[in-house]
Amino acid sequence: MASMPTVTDVALAAGVSRQTVSNVMNSPGIVRADTRERVEAAIAQLGYRPHASARRLRTRRSSTIGIRLDPMIDGISGSVLDRFLHALTEQADKQGLRVLLFTATSPEDEIIQLQRLNDGADVDGFVLTSTFAGDPRTKWLIENKIAFVTFGRPWGADDVSNPQHLWVDVDGWAGLYEATRAVQNAGARRIGYIGWPSSADTGDDRRRGWHDAMHERGDVTEAGLIALEAVTVDGVAEGTAAMQDLRRRAGPLDAVLCASDSLALGAMIANPERVPVTGYDNTPVAAAIGLSSVDQSVGEVAAAVLDLLTGEFGGQVHGAPESLQPRYQMIRPRLVTRAFAAIPMEMLV
Structure with a gap:
């Protein structure tokens, strides 16, 4: 039986990056019209089904992604995470996935919430925000082999060539x-x-x-x-x-x-x-x-997060397939x- 076409197949056929394919499917407004048409033609030619990219996540337990609702820092800059949550929720819905919000008072409390949700089979994977050097949350998730992607790099000495986990960040x-x-x-x-x-x-x-x-x-x-x-x-x-x-x-x-x-x-x-x-x-x-x-182009960030969480890596560091694709995405912001x-x-x- 022929294997189902993947995002990588579409990208190669259209002569674009995987991220561009993801953007066409999730945030088409940010992609140039001629590029979007080329990607859409490749999708039609190959018979690619966008929802198939989420199959690995959906077939686990709940078709649900967990993410902490960060406390409001202030009424201005704090809106960035709100916009990211909206973009993530809208794009996840297009893939047949739900987003579950939870709260925590500290990184240590968040780990308790992560364990509770994972043990209760309430979610299939997590999206973390507000990362920092030595983040205990990512260490715990990796040790317990739980699927996750972070909005924010690990902030280690060698994030790019040897990432500690799957991440998306804005440059x-x-x-x-x-x-x-x-x-x-x-x-x-x-x-x-x-x-x-x-x-x-x-x-x-x-x-x-x-x-x-x-x-x-x-x-x-x-x-x-x-x-x-x-x-x-x-x-x-x-x-x-x-x-x-x-x-x-x-x-x-x-x-x-x-x-x-x-x-x-x-x-x-x-x-x-x-x-x-x-x-x-x-x-x-x-x-x-x-x-x-x-x-910060949060629509692109959300698309990249979902691509790493639902695509070939499935949000996993352990047991993920060998691939030449990077396990991170660095989004370039734009000056307005x-x-x-x-x-x-x-x-x-």
Whole structure:
């Protein structure tokens, strides 16, 4: 009996990547029309059934994916995970899968919830978010041979060539590098950066994008870059205070980049010189106030997560088939540029 065509077969026939095929099936709006038509023609020619990619997950126990509902960090940047959950749920439904949400107060409590749901046969696999170096959740799942994929890399020394588990992440370095290049190409030289403490792996990744772009251009010395950086925890008020501190220490600025839209909104408030500000996450707030921001393409992230969880790897590190396909997907974000308008502080008093 001939084997059923796979996503890889479709990708080869259409001359595209597996991720592009997944995007056509789950988020067709983000794929160019000519590419989408080529993939759809290959699907029709091969007789590929999109639902067949979820067969391994569906035939286990429940056709259900478990994911923790993270606590709301704030009303701005926290919306990114909400958008990811919506995209994941919608795309899972197209594959005949359900998403079960649960809560946990800590990584250790989440492990208890993972064990409870797995022992009760409530889910077939998990999607984890908010990963960090030394994450005990992924260690427990791997040791217990439970299917899972993370939105967020392992943050180890060798994530790409020897991943500890199946993961999808957004290239924060590329996002801030592109954002820095964009304002440099517009004539900016003294570009400030407001970011998080170095204990945040995601924040470190974004900061490197700004730093590398600034270092390559050479408009500011390495010592001068120190004065152009402000570090704070996330939040609008914190962004305002960091912008005030940055203006005092750094002097005249041509532009400011921020690790989140929350910090960027705060920076816009303390900005009488109307210095262009760019955020990160492309939240609805950014769109509403005309803030340029880096978009994480959560629809692509959700498609890639499901591809790893339901495709040939089946979300497994142990017992997965040998394959030349990578066990990770790094999604490149895109810069959304908008006409800048500062928010006068006196309007908020």
